[in-house]
Amino acid sequence: MSAPDPNLLGVYLRDRRARLDPAAFGFSATRRRTPGLRREEVAQRANVSATWYTWLEQGRGGAPSTEVLERIAGALALSQDEREHLFLLAQHRPPVMDLQPSQAVSPRLQRVMDALVDSPALVKNATWDVIAWNHASTVLLTDYGLVPPAERNILKVIFCAPHTRRGMPNWERDARFAVAAFRSDSTRAGARVAKQAEALAAELSARSPEFAAMWNEHDVRSHGEGTKHINRPGVGAIAMDYSHFVVDGQPDLGMIVYTPATEADRARIATLLAG
Incomplete structure (x- = not known):
C-alpha cells in the first residue's frame, strides 16, 4: 500500500x-x-x-x-x-466572504421551523432582514407578516417599533447586544454587506438617537446563545433560551430558535398559542 x-x-x-x-x-x-x-x-x-x-x-x-x-x-x-x-x-483558512443577502429560505427549512410548535424561530440574512418565521414567532415575538417588507429588520423592530420596547423588560441590554452582534455579523460577511450595513446604520441613526449612541460605541459581540425575557399581556413574564445557527450552504443566513426556559414558561407559551 x-x-x-x-x-x-x-x-x-x-x-x-x-x-x-x-x-x-x-x-x-x-x-x-x-x-x-x-x-x-x-x-x-x-x-x-x-x-x-x-x-x-x-x-x-x-x-x-x-x-x-x-x-x-x-x-x-x-x-x-x-x-x-x-x-x-x-x-489554511476559508476565503474572505463577500455575501449577497438572501431574500428567501428553502421550503425544507421553512418546514423545519413550522415543526417547532412551541418554539419561536426566525431566519435573518446578513443585514438582519427577517426573511422567514414560524407561527410561534408571530405570537410570541413579532408578526412579521403584518410588518411592511421594508421594516422587516430586527434592528428596526427593536429601535423603531414602540410596542416591541414595551414587551422587553431588559430592552437596553438586549438592544445594546443586538447592535454589537450586528456590527460583528456584517463585518464578517464581507465588503458588499458591510456597505449595506453602513447604510442601514445611517438610516437607524437618523431615526433613533439611542441606536446612534450605541452604534458609535463600536462594540462587537457574537450571537451565540443566551436567554431572552419578554412580557406578554395575560401571562406576564416569559423567559426563553435561544440558540443561533448558521444555515449550511447559505452562510449569510442565521436561524434563531427560542425554547421555553422552564416548564412554567412552557405553560405560559402554550396559553398564548392556544389563544
Missing part, C-alpha cells in the same frame, strides 16, 4: 483539472494522454505562468496569494464549496 501524498493541494488541483472537458473551454480535445485540462491551459485561464502553476501542483511554489487563488478557482470552475476547500488547503 502506497503512502498518502503529503501535497494535498497538488493532489486536489490535479484531480479538479482532470475532471474538466477541454472542449467546454475552447481547447482541442484531441491528442491528449490524460483526461481534463493540461497544466498550461489552467495557467492560461488563471493568467499565471505555466512554470509557476506546475511548481504549485508539485508543492514547490509556496503559499499562493488570495488573488491568485481566486483566479485558479475561476480557471478550474470550482463551486463555492470547492473554492473554500482550495483556500483551506493553500492558506
